Amino acid sequence: MTQDSSAQPRVELPFGTWMSMYLRLFAIQGAWNYETMLGNGIAFCAEPALRLLPGGMKGDRYKRAMVRQARYFNAHPYFAGVAVGALARAELDNVSPQLIERFRTALGGPLGSVGDRLVWASWLPLCSLLALGAFGLGARPVSVILIFLVTYNLGHFALRAWSLKVGFDRGLRVADALAHPVLRRGPQYVGSVAALLAGIAIPLAAREVIGGGRFLAAAIILMAIAGGLLLARFGERVEGWRLSLAVLTLFVLFAVIR
């Protein structure tokens, strides 16, 4: 490992720089594309910290660091802060370019899979079901929106802040942080709550849309459960929303032509 970080004092981030990086994280996917994916966004977010390199924005180390950080990278957007923080730390600690490249390559996969499991496949569905449950219980539009947005974004904003902090604090030793119990077991616990909540929220939301008529609601919900079971059993290759588009389009044609 080539690293001469011991030769220089550890650079700390001024609050303004940290805040600038944090706010930029919300636009990290601004230039997302199929070639460099998140790469440009990583450079965009790490840039305020790179200004602290010797020579500032006109220095050679700043320019070489920007070139490296703008290359291909992919990760979950909320966890990309870990990469931004860790890579900025590595550049400020004057870690060798080869090591930084290897670290970038190794980091993307874990950050993607942890984020996908915790956020897209757990936290987001749970918050959606919470909002649907509130709707099913007759909550007003403003309350439903607030329940969803406040709950979801408490997790979202905190996760982005944590990821940037842990990345910058730990630098290349950030892998330990990804083994945190919340990240490893969190999806399972959130998933358990979401499965229970789904059973409650879906029928209530369905009844709320139909409006009154318990027997009609019960019949429709039973049909829906049967349909759901069929989709779950045979629907691995079928996207439900596409199927809905086809079914409802046919229904519109039937209702108009009839």
Next chain:
Amino acid sequence: MSVVDLLPIALLGAVLGMDVVTFPQAMISRPIVAATVAGAFIGNAPAGLIIGALLELLALEMLPFGASRYPEWGSASVVGGALYASEFGEPAGALTLSIVAALATAVLSGRSMVWLRRMNASRATRQRVYLERGSSSAVTSLQLFGLTGDLVRGFVVTLLAMVAFGSLLPLVVSEWGIDARSSRGVIVATCAAVSAGAIWKIFHSVPRARLLFISGLGIGALMLVMG
């Protein structure tokens, strides 16, 4: 709807369309939020919430993993919410066509995201010389290009969808031959079935997920009977 009425809706579609990927991903683009806000823009938030909840049931299945291609729900939900909310009195057929319009817009908008990503890649290729020199302005300009492009994309998609489906909606409603209650029943059964299937696909690997879901259904059924 006149152009003056459409512009705020198209702007809303642009902003909420951006939220899906580029900025700030705070999930203001989720159907239950976007359609309700669009309904509020028209002056009928409760109608927006109804279609938003149905679209949310359908959107549960979509997990925006990595580079996978998926429907864009932000602008689509604005279209669905605005169309349904504009049909005061909730005539039969309005909800069904508004959902079809939202789903079709989601497909179109999802494709437009792919085109934008290709444009971003092509612009990044053109900027490569500057990127290889470590130019921070090249990095920033690529971000701004992508963000602006996404805003324009959402605006255009929403405007086109509103013009197309806005003219179709009164025609369909006037010819609709099935009563409102049965029409809603078909939609609810479809959306609830898709959401139940989605829940199973997402959480089947969670220990005791089946038991928890069935227990939840029991509680939900009890609440229905009691309420």
